[in-house]
Amino acid sequence: MRESQGFALSRRDCLGWAGAAVAGASGAAVWVMPGTARAGQVEEPLADSVRSALSGAIANKAPPEPEFESMEKRLAHLRWLGAMSDRLRRRKPDFQTRIEFLQTVWYESKRAGLDTTMVMGLIQVESAFRKFAISSVGARGYMQIMPFWSRLIGDGDAGKLFNMQTNLRFGCVILRHYLETERGNTFMALGRYNGSRGRDTYPNAVSRAAKNWVHPDA
Template identity: 75%
Template sequence: MNAGGWTRRDGLAAMAALVGGAWLPPVARAGQLEEPLADSVRTALSAAVANDTPPVPEFFDTERRLAYLRWLGANSERLRRRKPDFQTRIEFLQTVWYETRRAGLDTTMVLGLIQVESGFRKFAISSVGARGYMQIMPFWSRLIGDGDVGSLFHMQTNLRFGCVILRHYLDRERGNAFMALGRYNGSRGKSEYPNAVQAAARQWAHPDA
């Protein structure tokens, strides 16, 4: 291992990722582990990902709408380097906002997770086959989706799966974000991944988040 903490294997994995068009940090190489699901859990998760409601935020008062617009504007600027096209940025952030609130998640934490998992690359594929923004393992499409693995590259589908899965892990861990993030990465109980997500999340912090 060199002074920066990289091993030769890390370097080879990074080269392979670059060749495949997806830069993935070493910490995100793992993926969710397939585990047996109770029928009631499978049904609930399937229903949660099947709802095709358009990701359009709704607000019941002007102040909440203004807070959202301030958040959207600030994070659009932060995301400009990674997503130069304005409309693409806005649609992505709007969908993240919608899906995180739909799942009862911290939007800032999910942005940190996306940064660590895929570097905001829509078509990222990890060395273990995890796909898209939130690096969804293909088995989830079979377990709770329609079996179409290709749909995991669709923006809203990927974000919805990721948010529903993270919500499931948070519920299993009784709200413990550290353990839930570890489970999401397939490294439950280890600190590297949760710490990386929390560090990345601080870059997306905003008073109106």
């Protein structure tokens, strides 16, 4: 499947359905985030078919290596990558870490059929781009994934939610699931992601944050 901007994924990659710092268990710094606007996803019953599709999407460990249908599309991606790297430098000073993060956001958002700009805004609101963020209700990592998702669609190891690609994959797959559930209604899907469905505080916050990451090549 090819996205409109020329990003290519194999068929098996495509989804199969239409603060204070404290020491973490791994010894890494864990940033405890206030829980005011970040309530976290709510555990809900999943149909077997949905659970299977979500589990399959999570389990595929394809590396974030996009392919492009033309040099023009590749150059557009590199322009986006350079611009986003400049904007993210203050939050992620290490160049290699910053580039790997941005490439993974790009890959996982496109893989899930999501707007990359919106995903960047969501990450800003959820964790302020902190890899080891943890909320007052236990949501973890960049996209603040609730641990119950590891039990529902993963291998049960919630500690892996602090892994960059694992966290971004879970977050994008879950948001795609909520968009499907809400029939494409982004406002409602964002509210469901935050556990505040129907209220405008969180969707508005993500929309405002997303403006920081707008780029013509996104």
